Amino acid sequence: MRLDEPSWWYAGADQPPPAHLPLLRPIGRVVDWLSRQRWHHATCYRSFLPVVCVGNFTAGGTGKTPLCLEIGRRLIARGQRPVFLTRGFGGRVRSPALVDADHATAADVGDEALLLARVAPSVVSPDRAAGARFIESRIRNGELDSSVIVMDDGLQNPSLAKDLGVAVVDGGRGFGNGLVIPAGPLRANLDFQLRRTEAVIVNRPPGVADATAITGWLKQRFDGPVLEATPSAVGDLGWLTERPVVAYAGIANPARFFDLLRTHGANLVERIAFPDHHRLDDGEARRVLDVAAAREATIVTTEKDWVRSRGATGNALALHQASRVLAICLRFSDADDKRLSALIDGALHRVGLNAPPAQPA
Numbered sequence: 001m002r003l004d005e006p007s008w009w010y011a012g013a014d015q016p017p018p019a020h021l022p023l024l025r026p027i028g029r030v031v032d033w034l035s036r037q038r039w040h041h042a043t044c045y046r047s048f049l050p051v052v053c054v055g056n057f058t059a060g061g062t063g064k065t066p067l068c069l070e071i072g073r074r075l076i077a078r079g080q081r082p083v084f085l086t087r088g089f090g091g092r093v094r095s096p097a098l099v100d101a102d103h104a105t106a107a108d109v110g111d112e113a114l115l116l117a118r119v120a121p122s123v124v125s126p127d128r129a130a131g132a133r134f135i136e137s138r139i140r141n142g143e144l145d146s147s148v149i150v151m152d153d154g155l156q157n158p159s160l161a162k163d164l165g166v167a168v169v170d171g172g173r174g175f176g177n178g179l180v181i182p183a184g185p186l187r188a189n190l191d192f193q194l195r196r197t198e199a200v201i202v203n204r205p206p207g208v209a210d211a212t213a214i215t216g217w218l219k220q221r222f223d224g225p226v227l228e229a230t231p232s233a234v235g236d237l238g239w240l241t242e243r244p245v246v247a248y249a250g251i252a253n254p255a256r257f258f259d260l261l262r263t264h265g266a267n268l269v270e271r272i273a274f275p276d277h278h279r280l281d282d283g284e285a286r287r288v289l290d291v292a293a294a295r296e297a298t299i300v301t302t303e304k305d306w307v308r309s310r311g312a313t314g315n316a317l318a319l320h321q322a323s324r325v326l327a328i329c330l331r332f333s334d335a336d337d338k339r340l341s342a343l344i345d346g347a348l349h350r351v352g353l354n355a356p357p358a359q360p361a
Helices: 021-041 064-077 111-117 128-140 190-194 213-221 254-263 282-295 303-308 314-322 334-348
Strands: 051-055 082-086 122-124 148-152 164-170 199-203 226-233 245-249 268-273 298-302 324-326 328-332
Touching: 021 190, 051 064, 051 334, 064 082, 064 111, 064 148, 064 164, 064 328, 064 334, 082 111, 082 128, 111 122, 111 303, 122 128, 128 148, 164 334, 199 213, 213 226, 226 254, 226 334, 245 254, 245 282, 254 268, 254 324, 268 282, 282 298, 282 314, 298 303, 303 324, 328 334
Parallel strands: 051 148, 051 164, 082 122, 082 148, 164 199, 199 226, 245 268, 245 298, 298 324
Antiparallel strands: 226 328
């Protein structure tokens, strides 16, 4: 559970809704109405590159950045040249900019952009249409050699036309109470969002059975393909069971990360959660270091937390250097793997159909 989201958004039947929920429902209806108006009245820009967008229906984390990375790697394996487009949440950059993978920090471009830039060129732009134009201009002047845009988040953003819109759903939390922010976690009415989505991928939490309830529910409600993915750690994990583990995470759903550690055999003696995109101060970093020293434990964190602390000083730098990273990927069944590949191939059909304008003589 995020530290900055209400616990009752995802509360079970045994926890009654808060007394003030009736006051929030009308605000949620206004948020939904504004989302619809924005969609219906926006000017939509179509890039000469195909655009694959990965987003979610709810506030909070569902695993969309790992899916972006997976799609990026698949595109590269196909001989394509992806460029990531992200808004750069948490960074100070406000105009479209190409991420310097070697020197940029999370304070500049946000942590998600740093992760994406490790796989392919990445552009940050709060304005998605401006970001696409920026990418096109860099292609024309030879600074970028890209054939497809992969957009991290922005499923509800109507300013840039999408050739494939994929929504990632948390297979454990689903849609919470089914209400729109602030009464619930939905960004807009679910049916409205489903009609603007080509495919849904249910990201199963560690330990959940293959046939999840949310997958079956979506297959009855949604006409498009519904796939399932499972988060899995990458590489040799022998070190994970050698000593007790102190884990810290500043992501939207840290419980998913902690559960994954346990699934892979970690003796998790301390879990320390921070708000999403949180940059640890000197005291917070010292606390993690001290807890690990007292428990004689290995410190483990997420890739996103680790890149976020790049360029830190003092205790935050010491924590960065002492932390081991659990890298993850999303795995699909053979059938869903083929379906995802088919969806990507469909989006790539536009490659070459709309060539970039010729440069002036």
